[in-house]
Amino acid sequence: xxxxxxxxxxxxxxxxxxxxxxxxxxxxxxxxVELLWPDGAPxxxxxxxxxxxxxxxxxxxxxxATGAAVVIFPGGGxxxxxxxxxxxxIAEWLNSIGVAGFIVRYRHSKxxxxxxxxxxxxxxxRAIRMVRRWAKRxxxxxxxxxxxxxxxxxxxxxxxxxxxxxxxxxAIDVIDSRSCRPDFMILMYPVISFTEWYTHKGSRRNLxxxxxxxxxxxxxxxxxxxxxxxxxxxxxxxxxxxxxxxENSIAFYLALRKAKVPAEMHIxxxxxxxxxxxxxxxxxxxxxxxxxxxxKGRGLLDKTGGQGGQK
Numbered sequence: 001x002x003x004x005x006x007x008x009x010x011x012x013x014x015x016x017x018x019x020x021x022x023x024x025x026x027x028x029x030x031x032x033v034e035l036l037w038p039d040g041a042p043x044x045x046x047x048x049x050x051x052x053x054x055x056x057x058x059x060x061x062x063x064x065a066t067g068a069a070v071v072i073f074p075g076g077g078x079x080x081x082x083x084x085x086x087x088x089x090i091a092e093w094l095n096s097i098g099v100a101g102f103i104v105r106y107r108h109s110k111x112x113x114x115x116x117x118x119x120x121x122x123x124x125x126r127a128i129r130m131v132r133r134w135a136k137r138x139x140x141x142x143x144x145x146x147x148x149x150x151x152x153x154x155x156x157x158x159x160x161x162x163x164x165x166x167x168x169x170x171a172i173d174v175i176d177s178r179s180c181r182p183d184f185m186i187l188m189y190p191v192i193s194f195t196e197w198y199t200h201k202g203s204r205r206n207l208x209x210x211x212x213x214x215x216x217x218x219x220x221x222x223x224x225x226x227x228x229x230x231x232x233x234x235x236x237x238x239x240x241x242x243x244x245x246x247e248n249s250i251a252f253y254l255a256l257r258k259a260k261v262p263a264e265m266h267i268x269x270x271x272x273x274x275x276x277x278x279x280x281x282x283x284x285x286x287x288x289x290x291x292x293x294x295x296k297g298r299g300l301l302d303k304t305g306g307q308g309g310q311k
Contacts, residue, residue, distance in 0.1 A: 031056060031057065031058060032056070032057045033054050033055070033056050033057070034054065034055050034057065034130070035052055035053070035054055035055075036053045036054060036055060036104075036123055036126045036127060036130060037052075037053070037126065037172075039172075040052075041053055041107065041119070041122070041123070042119075042122055042169040042170065043115075043119060043122075044112075045112060045113030045114070045115070046112050046113040048112045048113070049112070050107065050110075050111030050112030050113075051107070051111070051112030051113060052112075053104065053105055053106050053107050053123040053126075053127075054104075054105045055102050055103070055104060055105075055127055055130060055131075056087075056091075056102070056103040056105070057100075057102055057138070058088075058091035058092065058094070058095055058100065058101040058102070058103070059095070059100050059138060059139070060094075060095040060096075060097075060098050060099065060100060061095075062139075064095075064096075064097075064098040065098050065100070065139055065303075066097075066098035066099060066144075066300070066301045066302065066303050067139065067140055067141035067144060067303060068098070068099045068100070068140070068141065068144040068145075068146070068295070068300045068301060069099060069100040069101070069102065069131055069135075069138070069140045069141075069144065069145045069146070070094050070099055070100070070101055070102070070145075070146045070147065070148050070186070071102045071104060071124075071127050071128055071131055071145065071146070071147045071148075071182070072086075072087055072090055072091060072094075072101055072102060072103045072104060072147075072148050072149075072153075073104055073106065073124065073147065073148070073149035073150070073153035073154070073156045073157050074086040074087040074103070074104075074150055074153050075149070075150035075151030075152050075153040075154065075188075075274065076108065076151070076152060076153070077151065077152050077200065077202045077203045077206055078108045078109055078116075078120065078152045078155075078156075078202075078203050078206035078207045079108055079109050079110045079202070079206045080108070080110060081105060081106070081108070081111075081153075082150065082151075082274070082276070083103060083105065085274075085276030085277060086150040086151075086153065086188075086274075086276050087103045088103065089276060089277050090103075090148065090276070090277070091103055093277065093288055097292050097295075097301065098301060098303075099295075099300075099301070100138055100139075100140055102127065102131055104123060104124065104127045106119075106120045106123035106124060106127075106156065107119040107120060107123055108120060108206065108207075109206040109207070110206075116206070116207055116208060116209060117207050117208055117216070117220070118168045118169075120156050120207065121156065121159050121160065121163065121168050122168045122169040124147075124156050124157070124159065124160040124180075125160060125164070125167075125168055125169070125180040126169065126175070126176075126180075128145065128147065128160060128179075128180045128181075128182055129175050129176060129178040129179070129180050130175050131145055132145055132178040132179060132180075133174065133175045133178045143183060144183055144184075144300055145182060145183050146182050146183055146184035146185060146186065146231070146300070147160055147161065147182040147184075147185055147186070148185075148186040148187075148188065149185075149186075149187055149188065149190060150188040150189065150190075150274070150276070151188070151189055151190065151191060151200070151203070151243075151244055151273070151274060152191050152200070152203040152206075152207075153188075153190075154187045154188055154189065154190020154191055154192070155190055155191035155192065155203060155207075155220075155222065157182075157185055157186075157187060157190065158185065158187055158190055158192055158222040158252065159220060159222055160180065160182060161181075161182050161185045161222075161230055161231050161233070162222050162225035162226060162227070162230055163225065164179070164180050164181040164182075165229075181229075181231065182231050183231055184231050184232045184233070184234070184295075184298065184300065185231050185232070185233040185234070186233075186234045186236075186291060187233060187234070187235045187236070187249065187252065188236050188237075188276075188287075189236065189237050189238065189241055189244055189246075189248075189249070189273055189274070189275075190235070190237075190244070190248055190249060190252070191203045191204075191244050191248060192221070192222050192223050192248035192249065192251055192252045193221045193222075193223055193224075193247075193248060193251055194208070194217045194218075194220050194221045195217060195218060195221045195224075196221075196247070196251070198244075198245040198247040198248055199221075199248075200243060200244045200248075204217070207220075208220070222252065223248075223251040223252045223254075223255045224255070226252070226255035226256055226258070226259050226261065227259055228259050228260060228261065230256065230259060230261050231261070232261060232262040232263065232298065233252070233253075233256055233261065233262075233263045233264075234263070234264050234265075234291055234294050234295075235249045235252065235253055235263065235264070235265040235266070236249070236265075236266050236267075236268075236284075236287045236290075236291070237249040237250075237265075237266075237267045237268070238267070238268045238269075238270060238271030238272055238273070238275065238284055239267055239268065239269050239270070239271075240269070240270055240271065240272055241271070241272060241273045242272070242273070243272075243273035243274070244273055246267050249265060249267070250265075250267075253265045262298075264290075264294050266287060266290055268282075268283050268284040268287075269283070270282055270283070270284065271283075271284035
C-alpha cells in the first residue's frame with residue numbers, strides 16, 4: 001500500500017469513527033436508576049449504596065431506536081467499577097447507533113460490606129432478566145438483548161453468557177421467570193481464565209478470595225464452559241495488554257470456534273489495558289465501528305428485527 005493510499009485509508013477510518021461517536025452526550029433520553037432488587041439483594045450484608053446493585057437506563061432517541069439493547073458491565077478488577085469510560089460513554093455510544101444501554105452497578109469486593117462470588121453473577125443475571133421483563137416498556141425487542149463487559153466486567157459478562165442455565169439466586173417475582181441468556185456478547189479485553197498463567201490474579205482474588213475451591217476456579221474459567229448454546233460473541237483486545245493478556249480472548253475465541261458459535265475477534269497492536277472507547281489512542285478506537293458493523297451484519301440494528309435471537 002503506497003503512502004497516498006495509506007493516508008486516504010486513515011482519513012476514511014477517522015471519519016467513520018467520528019460519525020459513530022459524534023452524537024455522544026445528546027443521545028440518551030432517560031437516565032433513570034432502578035434497584036435490581038427493591039426489597040434487598042440476595043445475601044445483602046448491609047443497606048449502604050454499595051449493598052444495593054442498580055440498573056441505569058440510557059434510551060436512544062425514539063426515531064433512532066432499533067429495538068436492540070445492551071446490558072453494560074464496567075470493569076474494575078471486581079474491586080471497583082469504571083462507570084465512566086466503561087459505562088456512561090459506552091451507553092452514549094450505543095444510543096448513538098439506536099441501541100438502548102443499561103449500566104449495571106454490580107456488587108464487588110469493595111462495595112458496601114464487601115461481596116464475592118456469587119453476588120456479581122446474581123446481579124448480572126437479574127439485570128438481564130429485568131431488561132427482558134420490561135422490554136415493552138423500554139421499546140426493546142426481547143430477542144435482541146446483548147451484554148458488553150470490560151476487563152473483570154468481561155469475565156462477568158462471559159460468566160453470564162456461559163452459566164445462564166444455572167440459577168444463582170432464588171426466584172422471587174415475575175422478573176425471575178424471564179430468561180437470563182444474553183442474545184449476543186461483546187467482550188472487551190476480558191478476564192476469561194482463572195487457571196492459566198495469563199489470568200488476572202487480582203480479579204480472581206477479589207472474586208474468589210485467597211484460597212478458593214479448585215473446582216470453583218475451574219468452573220469460573222469460562223473458556224472451559226463454552227457450549228453450542230453460548231451466544232454469538234465479538235471480542236476486542238490489545239496485543240500490548242500486560243494486565244490482562246490477549247490470550248484470554250484468544251482462548252475464548254478458540255472455544256467458540258470449537259463449539260461452532262459465531263464469533264469475531266480484533267486484536268490491535270497497541271492499546272494497552274482499559275482503553276474503553278479508545279478515542280485518542282490510535283487504531284483501537286476503531287473497535288466501535290467494527291462492532292457496529294458486526295451488529296448490523298447480525299441484524300441487530302434492523303428496526304424490523306433480524307437474527308438477533310439466533311446463534
